[in-house]
Amino acid sequence: MGKITLHPIFNIQENLVLRRLLAVLTLAIGTGLLVIFASLKSDAILAKSLPSQQAHSLPPTLAQWQDSTNSGDYFSQVATTELGYLVWSQFPVRVYLARPQGISNQQAEAWVNDVLQTVQEWSIYLPLTIVEEPEVADIKILQKAPPLELSPDKKITRARSALTSYEIYTNNNLLLHRFTILLSPSQTGSYLIAAARHELGHALGIWGHSPLQTDALYFSQVRNSPNISPRDVNTLKRVYQQPTSLGWIISNY
Numbered sequence: 640m641g642k643i644t645l646h647p648i649f650n651i652q653e654n655l656v657l658r659r660l661l662a663v664l665t666l667a668i669g670t671g672l673l674v675i676f677a678s679l680k681s682d683a684i685l686a687k688s689l690p691s692q693q694a695h696s697l698p699p700t701l702a703q704w705q706d707s708t709n710s711g712d713y714f715s716q717v718a719t720t721e722l723g724y725l726v727w728s729q730f731p732v733r734v735y736l737a738r739p740q741g742i743s744n745q746q747a748e749a750w751v752n753d754v755l756q757t758v759q760e761w762s763i764y765l766p767l768t769i770v771e772e773p774e775v776a777d778i779k780i781l782q783k784a785p786p787l788e789l790s791p792d793k794k795i796t797r798a799r800s801a802l803t804s805y806e807i808y809t810n811n812n813l814l815l816h817r818f819t820i821l822l823s824p825s826q827t828g829s830y831l832i833a834a835a836r837h838e839l840g841h842a843l844g845i846w847g848h849s850p851l852q853t854d855a856l857y858f859s860q861v862r863n864s865p866n867i868s869p870r871d872v873n874t875l876k877r878v879y880q881q882p883t884s885l886g887w888i889i890s891n892y
């Protein structure tokens with residue numbers, strides 16, 4: 640219990656014509672085991688043209704945050720990437736909720752409302768806004784069964800309740816990222832809320848898990864899922880003080 644396995648994680652390709660960067664990283668939560676899938680294709684030219692990593696100024700919502708309970712954090716569990724920490728620098732972060740298809744109107748409405756609740760919870764700490772068009776979204780949230788997970792011997796598969804991944808792109812020479820969160824249709828009610836809250840934490844920059852089950856980013860689903868804890872916010876605040884290549888201008892060589 641509590642073991643977190645991290646494999647080397649990056650998959651980055653460059654399309655020289657479009658100067659478009661694409662990186663995909665997948666993080667899965669299952670019952671107690673975190674696996675980050677991975678392959679690395681290094682590209683020396685690309686590495687040279689990446690913006691050097693610098694911290695952005697702390698968003699006012701996090702600057703204002705003070706933990707009167709001194710609960711500490713689990714920042715040491717947050718992974719950095721070849722691009723640095725996965726922080727947002729343009730606010731509000733745009734979130735798109737895909738209305739589920741193939742279920743009743745009432746069920747679809749309940750799904751949207753449950754996920755929306757978690758967006759509102761996090762928006763206390765980082766400005767988030769709901770957008771109606773997936774094309775302009777920074778974070779897309781879909782009701783969709785994540786692909787089955789292969790065990791290390793590639794024989795056994797198991798269902799995952801959620802899957803969060805990101806890709807990298809450029810716009811006006813800015814190096815940017817966007818996330819996709821898949822929430823399994825098997826998750827409803829309090830399980831759905833817990834999963835959405837947890838995965839949004841990853842998408843906002845907490846790219847790792849807490850060892851304590853009183854935190855929303857605890858590595859496993861628990862029966863009584865916690866709200867966003869002071870430790871979650873303390874961790875988020877530390878993440879936003881870290882260097883990153885994201886949100887900075889890519890130089891032309």
Ligand SMILES: [Zn+2]
Pocket residue numbers: 667668837841847848858
């Ligand atoms: Zn997780």
